[in-house]
Amino acid sequence: MTGLSEVTQRHDGQITAVGHPVPKGEPILELKVLKKNYGAVEALKPATMTFLSGEIHAIVGENGAGKSTLIKLLTGVIPRTSGEILWCGAPVALANPNEAIARGINAVHQEVVLCPHLSVAANMFLGDEMNSRGLMRKRAMTDAAQAVLDDLGFNLPANAELGSLTIGQQQLVATARAAMRGTQFLIFDEPTAYLTGQESAQLFRLIRRLQSQGVTIVYISHRLEEVFELADRVSVLRDGTHVGTRPITETNEAELIALMINRTIEQIYHKEHFAPGETIVETRGLSGPGFRDVSLTVRAGEIVGLYGLIGAGRSEFALGLYGRHPTTAGEIYWQGRKVSIANERTAMELGIALAPESRRDQGLCLNLPIGLNINLPVFRRMTRGLTINRAEEAANADRQIRDLQIKTPSRRVLASAMSGGNQQKIVIGKWLSHGARLFIFDEPTVGVDVGTKAEIYRLFARLLENGAGIILISSYLPEVYELADRLHVFRQGRLVASHDYRAASHEEVLAQAINA
Amino acid sequence: MSVETIESAGPAPRKGVSILFGLTLFGLLIVLWLLLGLATNAFWTPNNISNLLRQGAMTAILAVGQTFVIITAGIDLSVGAVVGFSSVVVAWLLAAGVPLWLALLATLLMGVLIGVFHAFGIVRMGLPPFIITLATLTSLRGIGLLITNGSTISITNEAFTTFSRADFLGIPSLFWMVIVVAVPAYVFLHLSRFGRYLFAVGSNSEAARLSGVNVNRTIYLAYILSSTCAAFVGLLLASRIGIGNATQAEGWELQAIASSVIGGTSLFGAVGSVHGPLLGAFILATINNGANLLNVNSFWQRIITGLLIIVIVYFDQLRRRGAR
Amino acid sequence: MSVETIESAGPAPRKGVSILFGLTLFGLLIVLWLLLGLATNAFWTPNNISNLLRQGAMTAILAVGQTFVIITAGIDLSVGAVVGFSSVVVAWLLAAGVPLWLALLATLLMGVLIGVFHAFGIVRMGLPPFIITLATLTSLRGIGLLITNGSTISITNEAFTTFSRADFLGIPSLFWMVIVVAVPAYVFLHLSRFGRYLFAVGSNSEAARLSGVNVNRTIYLAYILSSTCAAFVGLLLASRIGIGNATQAEGWELQAIASSVIGGTSLFGAVGSVHGPLLGAFILATINNGANLLNVNSFWQRIITGLLIIVIVYFDQLRRRGAR
Amino acid sequence: QDVTIPIIVKDTTSFYWQIVLAGARAAGKDLGVNVPELGAQAESDINGQISILENAVAGAPAAVVIAPTEFKALGKPIDEAAKSVPIIGIDSAADSKAFSSFLTTDNVQGGRIAADGLAAAIKEATGKEEGEVAIITNLPGVGSLDQRREGFLDQIKTKYPGLKVVADKYADGQATTGLNIMTDLITANPNLVGVFASNLIMAQGVGQAIAENKLGDKIKVIGFDSDEKTVGFLKEGVLAGLVVQDPYRMGYDGVKTALAVSKGEKVEANVDTGANLVTKANMSEPKIDALLNPKVN
Ligand SMILES: Nc1ncnc2c1ncn2[C@@H]1O[C@H](COP(=O)(O)OP(=O)(O)OP(=O)(O)O)[C@@H](O)[C@H]1O
Numbered sequence A: 001m002t003g004l005s006e007v008t009q010r011h012d013g014q015i016t017a018v019g020h021p022v023p024k025g026e027p028i029l030e031l032k033v034l035k036k037n038y039g040a041v042e043a044l045k046p047a048t049m050t051f052l053s054g055e056i057h058a059i060v061g062e063n064g065a066g067k068s069t070l071i072k073l074l075t076g077v078i079p080r081t082s083g084e085i086l087w088c089g090a091p092v093a094l095a096n097p098n099e100a101i102a103r104g105i106n107a108v109h110q111e112v113v114l115c116p117h118l119s120v121a122a123n124m125f126l127g128d129e130m131n132s133r134g135l136m137r138k139r140a141m142t143d144a145a146q147a148v149l150d151d152l153g154f155n156l157p158a159n160a161e162l163g164s165l166t167i168g169q170q171q172l173v174a175t176a177r178a179a180m181r182g183t184q185f186l187i188f189d190e191p192t193a194y195l196t197g198q199e200s201a202q203l204f205r206l207i208r209r210l211q212s213q214g215v216t217i218v219y220i221s222h223r224l225e226e227v228f229e230l231a232d233r234v235s236v237l238r239d240g241t242h243v244g245t246r247p248i249t250e251t252n253e254a255e256l257i258a259l260m261i262n263r264t265i266e267q268i269y270h271k272e273h274f275a276p277g278e279t280i281v282e283t284r285g286l287s288g289p290g291f292r293d294v295s296l297t298v299r300a301g302e303i304v305g306l307y308g309l310i311g312a313g314r315s316e317f318a319l320g321l322y323g324r325h326p327t328t329a330g331e332i333y334w335q336g337r338k339v340s341i342a343n344e345r346t347a348m349e350l351g352i353a354l355a356p357e358s359r360r361d362q363g364l365c366l367n368l369p370i371g372l373n374i375n376l377p378v379f380r381r382m383t384r385g386l387t388i389n390r391a392e393e394a395a396n397a398d399r400q401i402r403d404l405q406i407k408t409p410s411r412r413v414l415a416s417a418m419s420g421g422n423q424q425k426i427v428i429g430k431w432l433s434h435g436a437r438l439f440i441f442d443e444p445t446v447g448v449d450v451g452t453k454a455e456i457y458r459l460f461a462r463l464l465e466n467g468a469g470i471i472l473i474s475s476y477l478p479e480v481y482e483l484a485d486r487l488h489v490f491r492q493g494r495l496v497a498s499h500d501y502r503a504a505s506h507e508e509v510l511a512q513a514i515n516a
Numbered sequence B, C: 001m002s003v004e005t006i007e008s009a010g011p012a013p014r015k016g017v018s019i020l021f022g023l024t025l026f027g028l029l030i031v032l033w034l035l036l037g038l039a040t041n042a043f044w045t046p047n048n049i050s051n052l053l054r055q056g057a058m059t060a061i062l063a064v065g066q067t068f069v070i071i072t073a074g075i076d077l078s079v080g081a082v083v084g085f086s087s088v089v090v091a092w093l094l095a096a097g098v099p100l101w102l103a104l105l106a107t108l109l110m111g112v113l114i115g116v117f118h119a120f121g122i123v124r125m126g127l128p129p130f131i132i133t134l135a136t137l138t139s140l141r142g143i144g145l146l147i148t149n150g151s152t153i154s155i156t157n158e159a160f161t162t163f164s165r166a167d168f169l170g171i172p173s174l175f176w177m178v179i180v181v182a183v184p185a186y187v188f189l190h191l192s193r194f195g196r197y198l199f200a201v202g203s204n205s206e207a208a209r210l211s212g213v214n215v216n217r218t219i220y221l222a223y224i225l226s227s228t229c230a231a232f233v234g235l236l237l238a239s240r241i242g243i244g245n246a247t248q249a250e251g252w253e254l255q256a257i258a259s260s261v262i263g264g265t266s267l268f269g270a271v272g273s274v275h276g277p278l279l280g281a282f283i284l285a286t287i288n289n290g291a292n293l294l295n296v297n298s299f300w301q302r303i304i305t306g307l308l309i310i311v312i313v314y315f316d317q318l319r320r321r322g323a324r
Numbered sequence D: 001q002d003v004t005i006p007i008i009v010k011d012t013t014s015f016y017w018q019i020v021l022a023g024a025r026a027a028g029k030d031l032g033v034n035v036p037e038l039g040a041q042a043e044s045d046i047n048g049q050i051s052i053l054e055n056a057v058a059g060a061p062a063a064v065v066i067a068p069t070e071f072k073a074l075g076k077p078i079d080e081a082a083k084s085v086p087i088i089g090i091d092s093a094a095d096s097k098a099f100s101s102f103l104t105t106d107n108v109q110g111g112r113i114a115a116d117g118l119a120a121a122i123k124e125a126t127g128k129e130e131g132e133v134a135i136i137t138n139l140p141g142v143g144s145l146d147q148r149r150e151g152f153l154d155q156i157k158t159k160y161p162g163l164k165v166v167a168d169k170y171a172d173g174q175a176t177t178g179l180n181i182m183t184d185l186i187t188a189n190p191n192l193v194g195v196f197a198s199n200l201i202m203a204q205g206v207g208q209a210i211a212e213n214k215l216g217d218k219i220k221v222i223g224f225d226s227d228e229k230t231v232g233f234l235k236e237g238v239l240a241g242l243v244v245q246d247p248y249r250m251g252y253d254g255v256k257t258a259l260a261v262s263k264g265e266k267v268e269a270n271v272d273t274g275a276n277l278v279t280k281a282n283m284s285e286p287k288i289d290a291l292l293n294p295k296v297n
């Protein structure tokens, strides 16, 4: 407790001079016909919304509905096209991030935007360093940052370089940073995407604590149960339009989903069972950087789920199996034959596909067109003589865009212009067009909306039906729990427990992952 | 960098825009030519157009090679030194009585090897491209000077030295060489999968690797192409000046990079074309040719060149942002 | 680029490693000095050490300025031209009878303005740093040549020209100038928040902006510092050779960048220090000084310099990877 | 001014060539001829000079005056150019028989003169033509500098057996590098008695090193070409001598001859404009003084 209150008070002292908090329950931030166009794309059609002081206000909507755009407008990251924003009843420009920060508006953005080369503490204090006589008080900042992290229950060293942490850990740093500063109005854009259940619970405690201190919270998530657990009110965006706001007590999941996607979904976790076929891959005592002694098998027609906390070694195992990192011990049997997978191409030739965990760092060439990204693994197949068959190239890209409902006017748009969820669909699309016997999906539904999630799960079923096997890595327990025919729990680089479909309870699995 | 932000903030030029952009740079070149035609009688003489085509040719070829490297987010500072060094190698081989075809082949092969060395340094030794190519730049000049003992080697092979002055179908042979390089380069970069791989590696090499692209081979390819283009230009230069001299082509690396960037290549990688650097090189050549014809003081010429580079790249940026 | 991958793949050197790295580069310098002391009697004479300190001084200051820019993931190709141009400006002002203090001040101010121009081009016009500084490089040499009419301006002010020869406490005044620049530079880069903002902008300018860092101001700062260091070196050069000449300091930008990279700066930004480029510059100066003392053929000297750059940076990479 | 006679020098950024251009300019004024002043940006840029020659010929001038930057390389282009206009060569030769007239200083001879001057200066200081000497060349691969070096080394070898060349150095075109090389030579060769700095920039750098170390009495330096700075060094005794050519006359007479050729008049095929050794003793002679203080503007 000490760390956070100390620092927050320091920042309180700075902020109160700027804006006056509004009594609880009164409007603190109002949007009046706020609009944002990216060129021809209408990301946010004129939206009018009100946020009340001290509430937890959830925003839900499909991928590309304009949620992140709204947040970026509120935090001065991008300029609005037209409309008005009222802060405590008075119009504000919010022309740059500084202005928002000065008013006490902070955000944890969807893609972690921190400086990988700076230390955790330096990132937490960036733009707001402690100084004495013009020089930074490095030691004091590191201590304060460590105190805040400890207080929040995040087990992270404040002096480590940010780039050495996993994405999930970086997400926690971003959260801690915003919490430390966000004195009036704090926005979370899909904060739990990279967190496990336990960390999510920690985050929720933090959010409630901040609320009790009078902070207004905006919470964006594709996980509706979180919305029902936390929020006081919930707003829905569809195609850039604000289609409604409900008190949480007066609505239910079905209504929200219907508002979001304009139709109903009977079941999100679409699961079909197939009789397991031949063994596609088997690892025996596989070890490598970040994982040790992992033995498991994947058979045709089954989903093998890997669950664990952040840093449990699942992604490293996947990368090892895929040939990205050298394995140090153990064997891999591919359809009964012993193989050594020295690099990614060997893996691809065997028939392994990997949709990696970080779309930004591993999944996409962001400043290249969507079409090129989708086709990257299959150009070899499209080559006729010296050149690529352009018609085939275009057809394949368009087919994936259509099948996965990627929201884009054209395959020539850059991947960077897509919303987070749509970027994830591109990553998946590229492996669907490649085809394989074994698909490894590492956090495939991070940032993906419910509608698309259901589509993706249906897609899994189609892959299984065609005789493929799937390794599904997820930090979101319900997902692996509901989908995996066999669920393996990882802890500190080791496979510690295995369960058949729904054989163990949530609590049991969680306890094994945490080692309680 | 703010530039990077700007470039990644929105969609980069789409296909249509890219052609438009090419056209617009082409339009700029045409405008320059028309203006110079009005300002001076000598400009539109066949003789002068031949000169212009000759003068832009070598930079154009270097710029195309350089573009491959820049698309992978690398840089090749050694090209000027490779040009000078190649002129020495071919002169030396010819002086030693090696047959012409073999001398040419050996020189090109040496270009390949230099490219292999660069890629090896980058891929295996983990050196930044800037450093390994800077080191080669320094060393190659030294080796060339050692071979010539600080002086020059005359080339007596008539067939070789008259080539650069010859015309074919009324077009200077040097310009034909641009075409000989540019057409396969276009096919390679824009129509083959290897070209796509260059872009992917420049955009995000990890994503490319996980998609099965052989990143190392792609880097080898880029640097080999750049060095080989440079060695080829060295042959053309040797033919043009009739000697081998290790100190020639000083600063051509910067000209090649500038041509490439004027032609729309992004130094952050993943953005570039074959026609862009060609246009860039001939725009620079036109500025020089025009300044000479207009009798602009050579000092003013430098000042104007600098300003024009700023203006051209600025309007290019504007157009690209506008096109979004 | 594979290099980028390597650099971003794991944690970069932490604090302790960075100091260790500095020490190891320092160790290399000491080893070089000891070897040269064994190989030649002249090396360890006070006179030669003074010479060495003088010879490395100017590159060292340029490299420190350049490092600020490189940390923001930019580059400043104009520094050599700024050095030459400053020598012309100060000589010209002195020849026009301007008092010494005013001439010095005006020259430094001109350095500031050049930096402002660069940052303006990058921030407001969206030009790549490579291009705007390349354009300045070209234009400034032209302006300098115009002022001097292609020749040199002699400096008759004795106080000014004797300065570079003077000693203070037995240490050459030029080396004192390195200290005068390096100490505030160290405080700025490593102890003040502005230094941290340079790293933040180089690491992820979008993240810096979202954190409320004034990214544009940071870029202005970096380029102003680089150009001002270059103008300062121009003053030292003018004092040392007693003339103003616009074509001097050609290629010093590459030397400065090389010193900086040898000193551990990453051209991808966000990695760098003040002591690194200083050590890099004096390592290069030692190589040249040693080669001269050993009477190594000038051509071999180039070859060796190139190879040593590769070897030094390679071992640096190895150490950094090993330190992880 | 209908008649145009361009003059192409090797390097517009050096003082020497500015004097040549000044002479040409004066001739243009006196004779009513339009004289575009062209040239590459570095003496080593052969391709640049060829392009400039091509461009100049494309403008259909009455004649072209050129100082070929490299003997062999400029031969063919000059042959080619001479097909359409008369070509007058100045300063250096080229591998071409197409010149209508030729006004040169012999750079090899210049090197020999420097060797003679250096030997004389050493003898004056030590009483004998003996000791260690060095040569510093501004840039490798530049024709005229090569010839000076060649003449100097040959003359030392054949005529002054007592002088031993202990260092034969190349710089990179920078005065500072010349300075650094010289300070290191002083350290490495305590017995050094003479240096030939074979162009203006090197003479400036080397002179500065001698001045810094106050070794004007002990180490004799001969420079090549002159400007205010090196003439100052000569006066102070920092430099022992300068080999100066007559660039102004080359420029002036070059244009004058070119005009005559274009009018069909008969001109002399070869003119030697000469190189002179200037020392403190003869520097005030009117003829030398005119060489040292050309009317540039
Ligand atoms: N820089 C940009 N340039 C052009 N269009 C953009 C840009 N950023 C976002 N868009 C478009 O704006 C729309 C809204 O995107 P936004 O990121 O706000 O969606 P979102 O609701 O946050 O979706 P997700 O749940 O996938 O994160 C999308 O159609 C997207 O393609």
Ligand SMILES: Nc1ncnc2c1ncn2[C@@H]1O[C@H](COP(=O)(O)OP(=O)(O)OP(=O)(O)O)[C@@H](O)[C@H]1O
Residues within 6 Å of the ligand: A166, A167, A168, A169, A194, A289, A290, A291, A308, A309, A310, A311, A312, A313, A314, A315, A316, A317, A357, A475, A490, A493, C010
């Ligand atoms: N190259 C590497 N060498 C050694 N250890 C590594 C390397 N990369 C990661 N690790 C460590 O391996 C462990 C496993 O990380 P990994 O990313 O595989 O976990 P995970 O279970 O996928 O968790 P999440 O993806 O949710 O963060 C971590 O402690 C990480 O720090």
Ligand SMILES: [Mg+2]
Residues within 6 Å of the ligand: A067, A068, A069, A110, A189, A419, A420, A421
């Ligand atoms: Mg979003």
Ligand SMILES: [Mg+2]
Residues within 6 Å of the ligand: A314, A315, A316, A357, A442
């Ligand atoms: Mg993972």
